[in-house]
Amino acid sequence: xxxxxxxxxxxxxYGRFKELKLADCWQSKVAILxxxxxxxxxxxxxxxxxxxxxxxxxxxxxxxxxxxxxxxVFGIAGTAEGFDPDAFDVTPLERRxxxxxxxxxxxxxxxxxxxxxPVRRWTARPASHKRGTDAAGGERAARxxxxxxxxxxxxDPVAIMxxxxxxxxxxxxxxxDVNNIIEGAxxxxxxxxxxETVMEDAPVYNVVIDHPEATILWDTGSHPDxxxxxxxxxxxxxxxxxxxxPLEDDLADxxxxxxxxxxxxxxxxxxxxGGGLYAFEGTDTPIVVHEEELKYAYYSAKTDAGDxxxxxxDFDRDLNWEIVHRDRRQLVDSLELIHLPGHTPGLLGVQLxxxxxxxxxxxxxxxxxxxNYEQGHPMGGGLLWSKRDWYESxxxxxxxxxxxxxxxxxxxxxxxxxxxxxxx
Ligand SMILES: [Zn+2]
Numbered sequence: 197x198x199x200x201x202x203x204x205x206x207x208x209x210y211g212r213f214k215e216l217k218l219a220d221c222w223q224s225k226v227a228i229l230x231x232x233x234x235x236x237x238x239x240x241x242x243x244x245x246x247x248x249x250x251x252x253x254x255x256x257x258x259x260x261x262x263x264x265x266x267x268x269v270f271g272i273a274g275t276a277e278g279f280d281p282d283a284f285d286v287t288p289l290e291r292r293x294x295x296x297x298x299x300x301x302x303x304x305x306x307x308x309x310x311x312x313x314p315v316r317r318w319t320a321r322p323a324s325h326k327r328g329t330d331a332a333g334g335e336r337a338a339r340x341x342x343x344x345x346x347x348x349x350x351x352d353p354v355a356i357m358x359x360x361x362x363x364x365x366x367x368x369x370x371x372x373d374v375n376n377i378i379e380g381a382x383x384x385x386x387x388x389x390x391x392e393t394v395m396e397d398a399p400v401y402n403v404v405i406d407h408p409e410a411t412i413l414w415d416t417g418s419h420p421d422x423x424x425x426x427x428x429x430x431x432x433x434x435x436x437x438x439x440x441x442p443l444e445d446d447l448a449d450x451x452x453x454x455x456x457x458x459x460x461x462x463x464x465x466x467x468x469x470g471g472g473l474y475a476f477e478g479t480d481t482p483i484v485v486h487e488e489e490l491k492y493a494y495y496s497a498k499t500d501a502g503d504x505x506x507x508x509x510d511f512d513r514d515l516n517w518e519i520v521h522r523d524r525r526q527l528v529d530s531l532e533l534i535h536l537p538g539h540t541p542g543l544l545g546v547q548l549x550x551x552x553x554x555x556x557x558x559x560x561x562x563x564x565x566x567x568n569y570e571q572g573h574p575m576g577g578g579l580l581w582s583k584r585d586w587y588e589s590x591x592x593x594x595x596x597x598x599x600x601x602x603x604x605x606x607x608x609x610x611x612x613x614x615x616x617x618x619x620x
Pocket of ligand 1 (some may be wrong): 464468469539561
């Protein structure tokens with residue numbers, strides 16, 4: 197019998213246990229043994245020096261799900277011994293509508309489920325304290341983390357997830373030749389050797405992710421002086437930017453101060469995404485960025501090689517960088533970062549599991565517009581670090597969309613910005 201109150205939290209899904217917290221009691225030791233057994237079950241057959249606790253790189257999804265399912269069964273077995281079933285977070289593996297598969301109890305009194313997700317939380321934990329104040333100046337109330345009740349399945353099949361809100365921040369408009377956005381969008385023909393160029397508007401937006409564990413800002417937009425010399429003149433001429441304002445002002449209009457932001461996720465460090473980092477200079481606010489991105493940004497900004505869209509004036513500052521390595525990282529509960537190289541070497545997508553909207557993927561500039569994503573048309577060569585990687589990352593996002601029935605938000609798509617403004 198495992199007392200879930202001793203087990204703490206296992207927030208990682210897909211067989212990762214790096215955040216496992218345990219109390220010092222015999223039940224916890226049994227739990228450790230169990231998790232180790234599951235971990236071993238997750239191990240690949242072939243020896244690989246590179247193995248860490250992140251098994252997702254090496255293990256088939258089926259085996260990971262099997263391990264997660266075992267954990268869920270393990271959790272429910274605890275309830276058979278008289279613990280509060282509401283403390284467990286078990287929902288069907290498939291996002292199928294109710295009725296969900298029956299929960300059966302065997303002769304030994306152990307409850308089994310046929311389909312389940314990995315257990316994310318073993319116990320209902322108190323909502324974490326959030327700093328900051330509300331618009332009226334009062335202390336912002338902490339919000340509870342939603343725990344699914346397996347006895348009363350909601351009519352919404354996405355019953356778990358996190359009670360977080362997304363607030364898009366419109367940061368102005370970039371106007372550029374459509375050939376930058378869609379490769380070969382306007383091409384000459386024998387009959388029409390000199391077709392008209394087409395200039396297209398695209399919004400620049402950031403998102404405040406108001407999460408029970410942290411208030412997170414996704415991207416920081418363009419520097420407010422982009423038109424006044426901060427951007428090189430030829431770059432500004434090709435990518436004219438209107439509606440430029442300081443990040444602080446745009447955030448304030450949405451009800452947030454710089455001090456409210458606990459963490460910044462930089463999808464990448466291009467000049468229309470990392471231009472607001474000045475606002476975090478000298479603070480200890482973690483600036484989350486992928487290792488490959490930061491390396492390539494410095495390489496590009498400090499030498500004549502690389503990509504002209506990285507400006508040292510944006511990111512070569514006194515910042516508290518938080519580096520993401522490899523392919524995936526869970527940042528907070530129900531928020532996972534996904535490495536999507538292609539547009540740049542270290543582009544990071546965000547996968548969110550929301551109470552109301554279900555799975556949302558902030559794909560960033562992996563796809564500038566819906567057309568890049570839906571039609572599979574890559575951006576123009578100037579906006580692609582590696583076309584081969586871009587196609588691979590496109591498959592990654594499409595696969596996630598299919599498996600999670602996700603809403604994908606493209607980096608500069610007006611329709612996606614408006615959908616977010618409408619609450620998704
Ligand atoms: Zn970009």
